[in-house]
Amino acid sequence: MAAERAAILRLEGLEKRFGGVVAADRLSLSLRAGEVLGVVGPNGAGKSTLFNLICGSIPADAGSVLLEGRDISRLAAHRRARLGISRTWQHVRLFPSLSVLDNLVMSGQSYPGESLLAALFRPPALRRAMAQMTRAAEAALEAVGMSHRAGHRVAELSYGQQKLVGLARALMNEGPVLLLDEPLAGVDPRNQITMRAIIDREAARGRAVCVIEHNIGVLRELAARMVFMFAGRAEAEGPPAAILGDPRLRRIYFGGTA
């Protein structure tokens, strides 16, 4: 069944070093349409770095990222997001000076308010486009059950609520790739159910979803396929049962050495 699905995002030989630390070591992976790929591995394995390389926040030392066959390795982060690579961050990173709704409003693939003409003249067309954006943002907030917090400042939210808003912000981008960095960490059980439902729903819509998670119990239910990372390498890849059953990987995960 996995073979029928088209690879939407392919990584080929990604490499990244931070001084002496190898954070990505010849990483080659693909994300497939409609599939949830789980990424596990001990702290410092390079999981978040993998996301940063895909979305372009940090440049790779070598290797390429292909989105639907097109090489996007040289595009800036914002161009990649506009092409439909949407993500959340491990530490959420909402904009603290803005309200919850404002955090969402400008996070779509396009944002009419960004144009320089709009900055200077605020034409009526802008107002109409923005009204539409606001409706989309309200819908995304509704989906994560945070509508009642729309006008609040980020600082007034609990950490778990911020994670939900972070997910809603990523949902504003309706592109083919969704990258979620530890979406469940710090979220209470009731909201975890909401999150999981959304992840399932987005995959069912045909998006390629990639989830980094330390909560392996949840991830094995969500993900059809898993990658185990260690020291910047993809140590193993396969169905969750195979990955989680491998005693060597368990030793790495819990012992921290190979």
Place this chain on the structure above:
Amino acid sequence: MEYVLTILALIVLWTILSASFNLVIGFAGLLIVAQPLFYGIGAYATAAAAMFLGVPVPLAPLLGILAALLASIVLSVPCVRVSGDYLLIASIGFLLAGLQVIRNTESIGGAGGLAHIPALFEGPNRTLWFLLVSGAFAAATLWLVRWLVSGDFGRAVVAMRDDEEALAGLGRDVLRIKVFLVAVSAGCAGLAGGLYALHFQFVSPDQFELLHAAMMLACVIVGGIGSTLGPPVGAAIVIALPQLITMLEMPPAVMAAIQGMLFTGLVIAFLFLRPQGLFGSAAAVGGSRVEAK
């Protein structure tokens, strides 16, 4: 009376300068301190347009604005992608290199400066008229800064100051926003330069030194970095305070030194005793904000 009007006119020009400077360092979060060069380029281009190109005097500042704007793009397009301190260093280099070019260009007066620039207003009330016109431009600058940092575009500007990497990851073109804000800011400084040239009728490279960047910083810090009301108050204090010293009878060299110590000392005092300035919010000067590593 004439003296007071002249001081007021300077305060008004420095309001334009510091408000637009604040747009870059306070709102865009960019450490670009080449503002005196944009001011100088505006002044020189305006003077040159009026003197050598036959542009009607009231229209000459348009060329000043344009020249400053273009100069800012030359600096910002290659430089805004480097961050923080590097940008600061590059902008200092750009300022000093630009001044050196002006000093070495004899056709615009070289190091000696350019004199006999035609005046915007003639007659006994020229300072009053000038004050009114530049006051209107200063009000327009304050309004423009407010306009840009509020509304739909301003939302992106605020988010950029909070976390520009996240904003870029969400699809917003951070570089373009920065280049735009720097260009607007430089254009305003160019306008101030044009107005200055057409009233004081003499410009020289010594008026646009790194020292003047320090003075603009002083206006912004005293008024409150990242506030829209701070710059005029900061400009008033930084320009007017040294004038009080001139009441005392002192040799000019001594006076210049004391005036300089006064405004730099004021900034240092504000940095430690009231870092948010008179009107700013604490958020803009750190406190809780942690530099992303």
Place this chain on the structure above:
Amino acid sequence: MMDVTVFLQIAWSSIAGSSFYVLVAVAFALYLKVTTYWNFAQAAQIGIAFYLLYALVRVLAWPAWAALGATFVVVAGFGLALEAWGMRVLRRRNSPHLTYFIFTFMVAQFAGFLLMLLGGTEPRSLVASLFMPGFLVAGVSVTAWDVEAIIVTLVLLGGIALLLSGTAAGERILAVSDNRQLAEFYGISAERTYMLASIVCAVPIVAGVWLFGTRTTFLPTTGLDLLLIATVATILGGVGSVIGAGVAALALGLMRGFSVFVVPSIWENALVYFALVLAVVFLPRGFGGLWTSLLARRRAARMSQAAATARASEAA
């Protein structure tokens, strides 16, 4: 076109004449390496050092060694005061980098004005006459100042290198500059180390000012000018490399010496500043960084070629 003797003469004079640039650049780069701040207040230290030396040597006629010792104490004390009452307060507040720049820059300007008030605006020098008799070595004129400058610079650089690599204090400095958190975890006080670094920096500053003042004239604004050249050198040498900054300062000195053949001297300063802008844009990690990134690019090209062949064979 340019005969060998002229070439050697210019090379020799520029190497000797670079000595104070090298020393100031090393102080600037060392402070940056340890604390991550561009310390423009070192311009104030330079200014204080010069005018104090001037007062002690020219006005009070102290012997050079006593004047240098006293000046070192004052300049190092000033650095310590700046750390304790300035930088440390800002660090406690978690201030953004902009604030450190404004603070150190304003201190430099303030000191410039203060020295202008005390010392006037006329150029001054530490010796009564700047004329230096030379002796000929293979047709090249060598002065006592040249020899002194080169020896002092080499000795101080060697001393700093020894301090950093061979002593416990140097180990602490390097540990904090590598990773402040980790160093503190191992019980090294970062604040104390910053203080130590600012004392160490006072040595090349005072020596550099001495050499500068015995060769040419000084103005209240000279401190910032020297520091700007140090900044260019630090960037060209690669931030984090103290030796790199020193070498780059030497290279800048040579470039200025030889540039007279290429550009008129009025463009010399402009050239340095343009070099600064270009260095930041194209070589933000200095020439060392250029080398590493070239290597990385070559490797990346090989990788993507390999990937392309793999894809092609997969398709076939």
